[in-house]
Amino acid sequence: MTPANLSAAKAALSHLETDENPVSVRAKSRDFFWYSPVLKARLDHLTADFVVAPKTEAEVIEVLRVAYAHDVPVTTRGAGTGNYGQAMPLAGGIVLHMKNMAAVVAVHPGRVIVQPGCLLKDVDAATRSRSGQELRMFSSTWATATIGGFVAGGSGGVGSCTWGALRDLGNIIRLRVVTMEAEPRVLEFTGEELHRVSHAYGTNGIITEIEMPLAPAYDWVEVFVATHSFPDATAFAADLGREDGLLKKLISVYEAPITQTYFQRVAPHVSPGQALIGLMIAPHAMDAFLTFTARRPGARVIWRSDRPDWDREPGPVFEYGWNHTTLRALKVDRVITYLRVRYAGHDFIDKVETIRAAFPGEVMQHLEEMQENGPVVFAGLSLVRFITEARL
């Protein structure tokens, strides 16, 4: 890529919505890579040369054709809420910003057709109001992230305790993709072919339309449960995950002192050493849920959103879970980062305890329950006190 290439590409795309202001171009070249001290050191300087925000698939094709012709790299970006630098231009060039392609195209029983730049919360708002449905799963950045970014960069999230991961059969129905080549092609992927582009960060095609399955939208009751011990919490979460008739959307587990140190509005309601479980339960499953909880002397409901009784309400319980846990910890303590772990197999709870025992004080267990083709597993998003890169 030479300055001449860049100038030619810019000129060829000048009739589209572009941005060359260095400050805003730099802002649009960054995501939440700073979750990682390793990536922070390596990616902080990156910036694109300019930003293009296409309004139609035809404009996407035009951008890709021009960029290919002039050998200019293209980095696709939704809202930039990923944690791994997936939306950052490693070699400058164009950031392809999808904010202008945000229409909810159609809502049908069990599915929605939507453009990639639509925010997750706007997908849900549209499917709720038009049909009483909502997305099966979303990232904890629901309020700010896009559906395109979720499909291209995410793996699962709130809802995965019932529906499994995004990659599992049935959790994405169809992706429409534009290729980057001399003459870009428009391809429709379903079934086995979906894996070519989902979770590929736009590196092998730009998603221009997404068809996702929907589930019924309920007024989920958000719940916090405190348990005497961490093993009480993991057993609670594992067993609850196995209750197929008890409809839920979130089961997050937090070892002490995560709640006590990082969840300011929850901290006054737990004792030192207590673990916390964050939950979303269907309203018509609350009787079943309270029955389940009453069987466990070590567990106590401390918050339910349908009967608020705290002076300061905690806000959405899902905004304590998944990657928001690390975000909350980072706000309090800049040395925190996290590591993704998968605890599976019949002894998955024992594996968690082995890791707990190995890194006392350095690693704090944060677990998210997922269905994994039958058995429940924990996705670990362990909070880690960063010491050195080698140690990490």
Added chain:
Amino acid sequence: MTPANLSAAKAALSHLETDENPVSVRAKSRDFFWYSPVLKARLDHLTADFVVAPKTEAEVIEVLRVAYAHDVPVTTRGAGTGNYGQAMPLAGGIVLHMKNMAAVVAVHPGRVIVQPGCLLKDVDAATRSRSGQELRMFSSTWATATIGGFVAGGSGGVGSCTWGALRDLGNIIRLRVVTMEAEPRVLEFTGEELHRVSHAYGTNGIITEIEMPLAPAYDWVEVFVATHSFPDATAFAADLGREDGLLKKLISVYEAPITQTYFQRVAPHVSPGQALIGLMIAPHAMDAFLTFTARRPGARVIWRSDRPDWDREPGPVFEYGWNHTTLRALKVDRVITYLRVRYAGHDFIDKVETIRAAFPGEVMQHLEEMQENGPVVFAGLSLVRFITEARL
């Protein structure tokens, strides 16, 4: 119970809807007990003295008060589609027929409130038309059985491959019950208390109102898959049951020669020795389902209800499953009965093979997949060639 008691009870209830015609009283005293050659020999002679069909809960209370006062037994009955004589009067007296209490009282997001005499198909019709919802599960006698009979006598059915058994937490929300004592009480049961009356055949209280969870109603695609071998079929069923993102309502497995001998409209489409799988798949999961199937060289879709291509359509696929399998076999071969088996544990497929090997020609495997608090299991409703009671 003396004739004097009976006469007094009859007189006291004569203002209600009663039936004393011996022919119709006998008909209303029978269920599908004749599935079992053992029960057929033992229960065939049973009949009540008269039938009362209350129209309101107040009338139920009146019947129970009068029956208690005169020491007359009461046997509650929905549509009489049970297979175990649960609705048959072992000692005469009154059959309490619930057909007049069949109102769908209210439909809310995720739940329905209904009277016990409502047919399962009428519950679904009402919840579909009012709200786009349907029952999570139903017996294969959906078209003729009542919701009260299902809750009081059933254990699960079509839908259990996703939602588990009726007894599992969350699959019944609330039961309203009238007790039989000098002054009958009206009790509301939820949570742990539900087990006092669900699956108790009305023996310790008469259900007068039922609150059940609902799921979204889809235009389920009904599918038959033929497999080369029976192990191909069990592996297919087990793995499909574990696909949490692939929404389904039925997974039935039939060993050869069940299809070849008893399923007349399906038989022309399978080869000798092939096993059959009956399925209900959500329309928006069909891409995922066909992807799943394409991974298995031993499996082939031979029927899908959304693309009918047989000269004679097979009718609802669920009417081949659960207790309808035995019914179809009985129509062809009067020596058939069935045994309920549960195949669970990590080696549940091996257990099926052990039983297969032990009773060649005598026992034919019919399996229904269920979720069982996490793992999938098979409910076996094995077809058995009845030889003697001792052998059975």
